[in-house]
Amino acid sequence: MPKPLRVIVTGAAGFIGHHAVKALLKAGHEVLALDNLNEYYDLKLKTDRLEQIGSPGGFAFEKVHISEHEKIASIFDKYAPTHVLHLAAQAGVRYSIDHPFSYIDSNIKGHLSILEAARHSRSLEHIIYASSSSVYGNDTEPPFSESDRADTPVSLYAATKRADELLSESYARLYGIPQTGLRFFTVYGPWGRPDMAYWLFTRAILDAKPIKVFNNGELERDFTYIDDVIDVLIRIVEEKNTGFGHRLYNIGGAKPVPLKKFIEVIAKACDREAECEYLPMQKGDVYRTHADLTRISREYGYAPKTEIETGIPRFVQWYRDYFRI
Template structure:
């Protein structure tokens, strides 16, 4: 099987591409290599992929929100399925640069839906986000819960992606699976995420910023577990049989939470980072930031039932693995 992976220079995209190649598939990876965070990290991920996968992995730099550029890049390429993980990420940055989210997450998503439609692709798995639940105070979050009160533009674009996907499943019978990711972390992670920011600050003797005065909980999910879930979903397209799918659709469109099914207090995560770094953190407690939420917690019953997904990595194992990789990557 040949798979088109968008966001292949990103954290999750690179990890999914590597696993696909390792099991014998071939991957065409595309990514715009934008400068939302340091491009060198994205380039290093691609280089690592090439080293690990050899000829099974090919890569093109292209902005998938640019229809003409995307069409030209894919014109002579064949692929059976799509894993669409590319997006403009980050809740807080959406307050500063909203247009980037509209271009990448709305135009880009429609472009990939159009590619899938016209190519007759067998299945497209795409990235949604736990942020679609907004300020929902019912825990854990279930895919049946309402998700129409987003508290950030990022969340609104991800919910819009789900609705557009439902339309394409209805009109064109394109099999689609949307995954609501919960706080993914691990080696090769993103520099704008708390784990990276905290580790970097602690190792370099800088204070860390902890919002909502430390009263924050997240369902931290290790990258290896996420990748296992993404690929299991890719292998199990929703049937066009009129039966109700996870998320409520009767079209070939399923929605799943993909998390660790454990909500961890941020102060506990900081303790584990301190242990792995061998240093204490200097903590600066701050109020809640606009667009953020206090708690996330994934109900994963649907993906366990339908796909057999089962996370296996607790933060007690995952955080030391991230810190070890971080030290090695930065020669610390």
């Protein structure tokens, strides 16, 4: 077996972070998990995710905010990571309208903290970090390609994610730090985020409450199941360092789903009727997302396998089990 990697995972109590930590440990790697355990959503869900990881060999957890650059630098010095999987961020498009400084602290200062610690590290080989499909905004023609311009963000969240990409590009050029940015397209699945539409819709349907459907349902999303994401994520982490600079990849399902169909699939999985309250478009939202997967398919053989007709019932079953419904 190849020598285990030493991976720092930020945002380890988050949705993707939790799944990534489990997969890395299963693959035999050592993981130092970082998270500040904020209360953007139910803290119990985050602690339950960590509890599910348990205390296997090669695993450690430390509570820290990634914007605390001196602490982050000290952690890098002590742990000597070979890789960083940087998933921590203040998430949510709509939340950014009322809480802008939280996004600057977490997404800009936090990303810079990681980059600065990395440039002084003598052990680090590769940073893999989370970007977002939201960087494409509403002015990009679908399917969205990594070579498309992404300079018209419609939310502060999107702007911070694009800023992170530019910061990484500059650090890769200045200091030769190999970096890979991943533009995730609406990732969903068990242990997901309570602020995401699929969770809100599931809860409303099971509680016999109306669903808020924005832009009168005239929206499309490229949904990506968590297992498909983690599969390619581990491949990227484990690749041998070939001296690349800074790369960007879309990770999506490549099949935009109309919102009305998405609601139908959730309702069927819940075995209930969905009551919809149709509302105008929200500020900061985008009309459609659609990932061009040419680049990541060519370089990593990525091919999403899980359709929403399979993935959504899995989430609904997890939701029922978790809340004992």
